[in-house]
Amino acid sequence: MLDQLIHQLVVPVLYILAIVLPLVLAVAMFVYWERKVLGWMHVRMGPNKIGPFGLLQAFADVTKLLIKEVILPTKANRFLYYMAPMIALIPALAVWAVVPFSSTMVLSNANAGVLYLLAMTSMGVYGIIIAGWASNSRYALLGAMRSAAQVISYELAMGLCLVCVLVLAGSLNLTEIVNAQAGSKGIFDWFWLPLLPVFVIYFISGVAETNRAPFDMAEGESEIVAGFHVEYSGSAFALFFLAEYANMILVSFLAAVLFMGGWLSPFPASWGFIGHGGFPWLLIKAFLFSFMFLWFRATFPRYRYDQIMRLGWKVFIPIAIAWVFVAGLLKYYGLVSIGTGA
Amino acid sequence: MNPQLFQLICFYAFGFVTVAAALSVITLRNSVHAVLALVLTFFSAACLWILLEAEFLALALIVVYVGAVMVLFLFVVMMLDIDQAKMREGFVKFLPVGLIVAAVMLVEMLGLIGVRAMQAQVMGADPAIAAGMSNTEWLGHALYTTFLLPFEIAALILTVGIVAAVALTLRERRAARWEPASQQVKVNPRDRVRIVKMAAVRPDEPTAPQEPQP
Numbered sequence: 013m014l015d016q017l018i019h020q021l022v023v024p025v026l027y028i029l030a031i032v033l034p035l036v037l038a039v040a041m042f043v044y045w046e047r048k049v050l051g052w053m054h055v056r057m058g059p060n061k062i063g064p065f066g067l068l069q070a071f072a073d074v075t076k077l078l079i080k081e082v083i084l085p086t087k088a089n090r091f092l093y094y095m096a097p098m099i100a101l102i103p104a105l106a107v108w109a110v111v112p113f114s115s116t117m118v119l120s121n122a123n124a125g126v127l128y129l130l131a132m133t134s135m136g137v138y139g140i141i142i143a144g145w146a147s148n149s150r151y152a153l154l155g156a157m158r159s160a161a162q163v164i165s166y167e168l169a170m171g172l173c174l175v176c177v178l179v180l181a182g183s184l185n186l187t188e189i190v191n192a193q194a195g196s197k198g199i200f201d202w203f204w205l206p207l208l209p210v211f212v213i214y215f216i217s218g219v220a221e222t223n224r225a226p227f228d229m230a231e232g233e234s235e236i237v238a239g240f241h242v243e244y245s246g247s248a249f250a251l252f253f254l255a256e257y258a259n260m261i262l263v264s265f266l267a268a269v270l271f272m273g274g275w276l277s278p279f280p281a282s283w284g285f286i287g288h289g290g291f292p293w294l295l296i297k298a299f300l301f302s303f304m305f306l307w308f309r310a311t312f313p314r315y316r317y318d319q320i321m322r323l324g325w326k327v328f329i330p331i332a333i334a335w336v337f338v339a340g341l342l343k344y345y346g347l348v349s350i351g352t353g354a
Numbered sequence: 355m356n357p358q359l360f361q362l363i364c365f366y367a368f369g370f371v372t373v374a375a376a377l378s379v380i381t382l383r384n385s386v387h388a389v390l391a392l393v394l395t396f397f398s399a400a401c402l403w404i405l406l407e408a409e410f411l412a413l414a415l416i417v418v419y420v421g422a423v424m425v426l427f428l429f430v431v432m433m434l435d436i437d438q439a440k441m442r443e444g445f446v447k448f449l450p451v452g453l454i455v456a457a458v459m460l461v462e463m464l465g466l467i468g469v470r471a472m473q474a475q476v477m478g479a480d481p482a483i484a485a486g487m488s489n490t491e492w493l494g495h496a497l498y499t500t501f502l503l504p505f506e507i508a509a510l511i512l513t514v515g516i517v518a519a520v521a522l523t524l525r526e527r528r529a530a531r532w533e534p535a536s537q538q539v540k541v542n543p544r545d546r547v548r549i550v551k552m553a554a555v556r557p558d559e560p561t562a563p564q565e566p567q568p
Contacts, residue, residue: 092387092390122409123488123489123490123491124409124410124413124488124489124490127410127413127414127490128413130413130421131413131417131421134416134417134421134422135416135420135421137421138393138425138428141425141428141429141432145386156432157432157433160426160429161429164422164425167421171417184490318535322535
């Protein structure tokens with residue numbers, strides 16, 4: 013009885029902690045890295061006072077946020093106001109259950125992994141909408157409305173990109189999707205090459221989905237102050253922050269898993285230890301993608317609302333639909349070789 | 355713990371949440387709360403389907419209803435300015451009509467269940483498990499081979515519905531000043547901004563107003 017309890021309850025909880033704690037730490041260091049990179053791109057120093065090279069800046073920020081008071085605005089809906097940050101954070105953490113970190117390292121090797129991914133990411137928008145409505149503020153409501161419209165539009169394009177991937181891989185299981193990209197040609201066996209337009213669309217949709225610059229209409233500091241979380245302070249705000257950055261890291265990991273061969277090594281297996289796949293390769297790829305989030309933010313001005321909608325509906329979705337057919341033809345005529353994984 | 359017992363406990367827990375959420379959809383006073391309760395109903399119904407190993411249906415329910423349809427519902431309900439007091443007026447007046455409708459529906463449902471129960475047959479084994487595939491894979495095979503024509507017809511009907519909805523609600527606003535986005539995208543910066551090169555000038559004259567030093 014006790015044996016079973018440990019096996020069914022304690023061990024999964026330990027696995028979950030082994031994913032969530034490094035994730036939270038990664039978010040903290042990613043915020044520091046973002047401020048540092050933005051600083052360098054603006055030709056200034058970035059945080060450099062707390063700890064060596066300012067490395068402890070993120071922890072100072074977290075401590076500050078946690079000991080601040082959470083203020084409930086007048087006539088706000090108390091229950092939903094406090095629920096919204098949790099509703100935003102829970103799907104952002106739950107998605108990580110199906111992300112494969114290496115060929116054997118995955119919390120849940122679910123058959124319908126890609127569907128689970130879509131289901132969880134589509135629920136993240138509730139946190140934003142409920143926050144916007146419950147704070148009883150015009151700016152917050154406007155931010156929530158913009159965000160809802162944007163996330164739903166880009167989810168369609170993102171879903172069609174995933175359809176292309178699973179047509180080629182022939183599976184909804186993320187581990188099998190990575191194994192399908194294995195092959196003798198290394199980097200040219202990965203799905204970014206046959207699915208190049210879709211790969212670009214997926215990453216841009218991912219940026220839009222996480223409400224990051226240049227698609228940060230939901231926050232839009234110059235127009236609606238800070239959008240949906242304008243009334244939040246202290247730890248409640250910290251939870252929104254955590255959810256947003258966890259989602260950014262997730263999109264980076266997924267871009268690596270779906271299109272860039274996940275944990276596979278770009279070098280041939282005969283090259284010794286750098287030829288072997290493993291978690292470090294996935295980490296390097298995800299790091300490069302997450303760096304692009306910061307690069308975009310420093311480079312592009314914010315999109316206008318109607319331009320965002322036009323890009324999503326009139327450019328991305330038609331291209332993605334057309335590429336579903338292309339992917340089908342590539343698969344039918346055997347132009348893409350599917351590795352079996354080893 | 356016995357796995358079947360564990361499943362039974364899960365079933366009752368999810369079932370209780372589903373029923374409680376469904377009841378609160380019709381009893382909660384605030385319409386936004388009611389919509390959120392409906393979201394919870396869908397979500398726990400999806401959990402029940404997962405227990406049945408119908409993972410495709412469950413996840414599709416979450417993606418389509420929870421992730422898209424209910425977000426738009428919430429969107430609309432939040433924008434509506436509903437007068438709660440006015441909504442509650444005339445409760446006694448409409449109560450008899452409501453009771454009659456409820457009674458007729460109850461009789462119809464019981465009758466239907468009774469007729470079905472007489473012809474009930476024991477459900478066969480799960481065809482997906484019998485074929486040794488995952489539920490999603492089996493559903494895909496069935497939809498694209500045996501049931502291809504009905505599936506495509508359903509897709510066509512949905513597309514017609516979308517086109518009809520757009521055609522009915524699209525109206526041109528003549529007052530709006532509007533410029534095609536494709537023209538805006540293709541604009542050449544040189545048509546808008548002229549960069550003038552000029553030599554740097556030094557304010558040598560002492561009469562020139564001095565800039566304040568930062």
